[in-house]
Amino acid sequence: MDKKRDVIFSDTNQGIKAAVGEVFSYFGGGAALLKPSRDVYLKVNAVDLKKYSFTDPEVIREVILYFKNNGARNIYVIENCTQSNFTRLVFKGTGIAKVCRETGAIPVYLDETDTVPIYLEGLQTFNDISSFVYERLIEDRENNLYVSLPKLKTHSMSQVTLSIKNQFGLIHQQSRIADHNFRLHQKFADIYRVLRPDFVVIDGLIATNHGHYVAESNTDECIVPMNCLIGGPDPLAVDVAASAFLGFDIEEVEHLRLSAETGIGEGNLDTISIINRSLFDERKKNLTCELLEKFPPGLTILRGRERCCKEGCRRNTETVVEIFYCDHEGRGDFTILMGKDIDPEEVRKIAGPVHIAGSCAIQDYGLELTRRLGKKNITMSPGCNNLADTVYGLCKHMGVQPLKLAQVNPVSSLSALITARLKGTRAIIPPLF
Numbered sequence: 001m002d003k004k005r006d007v008i009f010s011d012t013n014q015g016i017k018a019a020v021g022e023v024f025s026y027f028g029g030g031a032a033l034l035k036p037s038r039d040v041y042l043k044v045n046a047v048d049l050k051k052y053s054f055t056d057p058e059v060i061r062e063v064i065l066y067f068k069n070n071g072a073r074n075i076y077v078i079e080n081c082t083q084s085n086f087t088r089l090v091f092k093g094t095g096i097a098k099v100c101r102e103t104g105a106i107p108v109y110l111d112e113t114d115t116v117p118i119y120l121e122g123l124q125t126f127n128d129i130s131s132f133v134y135e136r137l138i139e140d141r142e143n144n145l146y147v148s149l150p151k152l153k154t155h156s157m158s159q160v161t162l163s164i165k166n167q168f169g170l171i172h173q174q175s176r177i178a179d180h181n182f183r184l185h186q187k188f189a190d191i192y193r194v195l196r197p198d199f200v201v202i203d204g205l206i207a208t209n210h211g212h213y214v215a216e217s218n219t220d221e222c223i224v225p226m227n228c229l230i231g232g233p234d235p236l237a238v239d240v241a242a243s244a245f246l247g248f249d250i251e252e253v254e255h256l257r258l259s260a261e262t263g264i265g266e267g268n269l270d271t272i273s274i275i276n277r278s279l280f281d282e283r284k285k286n287l288t289c290e291l292l293e294k295f296p297p298g299l300t301i302l303r304g305r306e307r308c309c310k311e312g313c314r315r316n317t318e319t320v321v322e323i324f325y326c327d328h329e330g331r332g333d334f335t336i337l338m339g340k341d342i343d344p345e346e347v348r349k350i351a352g353p354v355h356i357a358g359s360c361a362i363q364d365y366g367l368e369l370t371r372r373l374g375k376k377n378i379t380m381s382p383g384c385n386n387l388a389d390t391v392y393g394l395c396k397h398m399g400v401q402p403l404k405l406a407q408v409n410p411v412s413s414l415s416a417l418i419t420a421r422l423k424g425t426r427a428i429i430p431p432l433f
Contacts, residue, residue, distance in 0.1 A: 003027055005266040007232040007241040008275040012205055016229075020062045023201055023231035026275060030070030033199060037143040038073040041136060042105075043197070045151045045166050046079040049093040049408065050323070052206065052214045052223055055149050057095040059203045059229070063149060064103045072145075075103075080110035080130060083173045083387035086427035087111050089416045093408040108132060112423040115172055120190035122258070123183060127175040127191075138195055148197035148235065152204040152226060154246060154289040156211035156315040158184060159253045162239040163200040167191050173428045180385030181312035185254035192235070192259050200238040202230040207246060209287045213319050215326035218292060226283055236265025237272045244269055247286035291318055296325040296398070298332030302346050304339025304361065312384035313338045313358030320387075320394050328405075330398030337361040337369075355393040356380045392430035402430055 008026050010019040024030050034040070042063060044055040064075050077100050081090045087109040091097040100107040115128035118138075129138075137146050150166035157180075158165055165188055168176065179187050204226045208214050214222040230245070232238045236259050240250050250256045250267055260267025274280050295301070299321065308314050317336060324330030334353040340360045347365055354369055356362050359382050370378050379393030395402050403410055420427065 003233075005234055005237050005271065006273045006275055007230065007234075007238050009245075009279045010229045010231070010276065011279055012227045012229060016058055016062045017065075019229045020059070020066050020201070023229055024066060027199070027231075027233060030067050030072070033145055034067075034071060035143050035145050037140075038071060039143075040067045040072045040075045040145045040147060042075065042077050042147050042149055043166060043169065044077055044079050044096065044149045045161070045169070045203075046087065046090045046094060046096055047082045047169070048085055048213070049090055050213060051216055052208055052219075053151070053153075053212060054090070054094050054096070055151050055203045056205050057099045059201075059205065060096060060149060061099045061103060063147070063201060064099070064105045068103070075105040076108050077105050078108040078110055078133070080169045080172065081427070083176065083385075083428045084391040084430050086417065086420045086425050086429055088420045088423075088425070089408060089413060092412070092416055109420070109423070109425070110170065111173065111425045111427040112420060115426070118194055120187060121193060122186045122190045123179060125179070127187075128172040129170055130172065133170045133195075145199075146195075146197050148200045150200070150202050152202050152206070152230070152242060152246070153208040153212040154210065154287050156213070156289055156291050156319055157311045158188070158255060159248055159289045160239070160243050160246060161212050162202060162242050163197060163235040164188055164192050164239055164255055164259060167195065170195070172426050174426065177383035177386050180316070180383070181307070181309040184311040185258055188255035189258035189262065193262060193264065196264065197235050199233050200231060200235050202238065202242050204228040204230050204242070204245075207285065207287065210292050211289055211315075211319060213323060215294075215323050217326045218294070221292065224285060224287065226285075228279060228283065234265045236260060236267055240267055240269055241272055241274055241280070245280060245284055247284070291315065291322055293318070294322050294326055296321070296330060296332035298334075300335040302335065302337045302342045305341040306339060307360045308339025309384065313361070313381070316385050316387060317355070317357040317381070317390055317394070320390055321398075324394055324398045324400050328398075328400045330394070330400050332398075334397040337365055340364060353377045353397050354379075355397055357390065358382075358384055388428040388430045395430070
């Protein structure tokens, strides 16, 4: 019986260990998945230290132990976190480093690896991927098992962030800035053409509502217990089923639709066999990827009528504003510009500090506002998703100390940063003071 398009939902109320075993056992067990090297590469979602944003360390632990007990030789836990952070610190602060240490898994901080350009067919451009990933999972693909361990999340810029979106972490941070706009979904689909996981296990202990980056003060509105793992060997089929579990049709998630058009994987929910269907039906939700839009009093946001892309400078900036206001008492009393074709009369009214998000708005208004208001009152984040410059600018205007965002002892954070720098990290990190 062909199970390639099957997707299993496993109840974690029986325990994470049992759920992990059920997922893999349905597809023949971990030993059967291993390739000639018997090495396993686990791509986790460790985007940031922010609570609820990363794959649960206990899920990672149980997957590591499962493969160790099924004959794996080396198990690598790999990630390249989001801009404005560095992976070594994220692993330390989330507990992932501790799990690796206790289980004997090998953490790989992809931001500390060299670059190799890969061609993205749909965008017709090159992006820099980690050389470690290129050598182990592209050049030596037939010998190594690649498993994706994303978290079940909605996403303010891409609707959902599951296994196909999880691969964005294989790309170096500098290459994530370009095309993080209306072309973002094509970028995800292009990366999926280049490289696909052999197996996916989604951490569905909880789901996030109203986007992927949840303010802790908004937990009651944004964190939804789901108590399951979702797994299968077809990444697209797993993502389509998980999206439906969250309440999204494939037509609402552009990168899934584009991936389905390539014919690599099953994109039709009606032809995907969902194992333990009752669990899917009973716990299915209708969540949203839209932000709560809890912004500080006194903040003015001027959005352009054109090129104010939700996938880029708009939601990238507004997400950070919401976090800084809700969790760090960030103040308002400044103006944010984003996109093209902003009302000129509103721009002329600006009298105070300004953050200009994205190259479109910088091109149109950066010089004028700098001349009129003075350089010290202006911050800018060029590109479409320059998160490090966005964090720096918003910290300055909202009165938030960047070092406190790490949620790790400052001495420990600085120590980790020094080590990462010595190891050659390519992470884009804002000034800490």
